[in-house]
Amino acid sequence: MRELEGRVAIVAGAADGPRQAIAMRFAEAGARVLVTAADVAVADGAAQAVRARGGTAAALAVDPARDEDWARAVEKAEAEFAGLDILVVASSTAAPTPTQALRLQDFRGHVSGDLRGPFLALRQAAAAMRRRGRGGSIALLGSVAAKTGVRDRLHDAAAQGGLRMLAKATALELGPDRIRVNSIHAGLGPDSPLGQGPSLADLAEAALFLASDRSVFMTGAELLVDGGWSAQ
Template sequence: MSLTDKVAVITGAASGIGKEIAKAFFAEGAKVVIADLNIEAADATAKELDPSGARAMGVAMDVTDEAQVDAGIEAVAARLGGIDVLVSNAGIQIVGPIETYKFSDWKKLLAIHLDGAFLTTRACLQHMYAQGRGGSVIYMGSVHSKEASVLKAPYVTAKHGLEGLAKVVAKEGAKHGVRANVICPGFVRTPLVEKQIPEQAQELGISEEDVVKTVMLKDTVDGEFTTVEDVARTAVFLAGFPTNALTGQSIVVSHGWFMQ
């Protein structure tokens, strides 16, 4: 289950969960690619991990831009010698009730989560298949891949969609030794979630403390947030799993919020 010298592309990796996964992969010996919309932050994260630049690099990547995704993955493969792992992590959140939700926000959110997952997957699979050494594709789902919450119609739709994509990639990739799985975290206290707390408090007419206690964490077994470290450990496990025995699956990391 070693990640030594494996080339791992993590989207949205300049901060939050993506950055923690990059750090964990690097610690396990992988060469990590910080793919992010913010190239300055991506380069800074890569330099933080490896000042020499030998095992970490930043790449500008708007995951909804087909040309930029394809060019970025080609540049990574040329510099680092292929692609072994993709973590499709880039995402946003825009909350609001369906009856007033802007179509432009719906399209933006689905484009980042679903179009981005498709474009990065397609680009990376071409290299994984050609290399003949297998690979691992990991999608960042959510408990919202399994459940629904008010005010999150496009997010829930997108996260459910990632499970379907992973299952198809698992079936198509099996003959090439490529696995595909989904990590489904509960609420992780990243800037994405911090932003939601006051937004939901306003929409629901309750306090921010009640959003945390009675909305976000009410169904956990211990009232605790999932941590970025929890998610990163799961990503390391999935990335390094050696066979097709674990593919097409979703792993829920949520302090018991959702139990399969």
């Protein structure tokens, strides 16, 4: 079922397994996909993998901390594919560190670094979607640390909580333009009630749901893909 036929997506961070899977799934559903990565060879490899399976894809090197790089990504999507309808961008997950061992500069650097890329990408993508005038879907991909306490992950919880609220705040602002902003929160490991962590396919299907018309009345929502981990 090609439910994204005629749509254009940016999937940011193609060096990451889940986002590679999301780019593949979007292309299978009919979207034309621009994949980004900090390294141009990685981005090119991800785009080639999409094309090898019959999809349409382009690639661009993007430093997620640079606003001008996100502007170039949007411009490339508009130039090659005539617009932008979908954005998927993620924060990173930090290594566990006990609070007493966490230095202030590391805490500040992690929170700022985790939120800067999604903020800049969202702002540039929303402007493009407004210009096109036919709405759009933005999904911020994070972890269940946004929803529940996780031992030794104070810094990660702060960043993930910020990502969750970034989606909610911008959903209110962009709603009148029919631009939906939601967040996806993946499980952190196999110790869930279902006995496993989410697969790449699980995350790709969640992203496809939020990008498609099946979720047309969802914005500011949190989609948990954690096997019940956050229910414990």
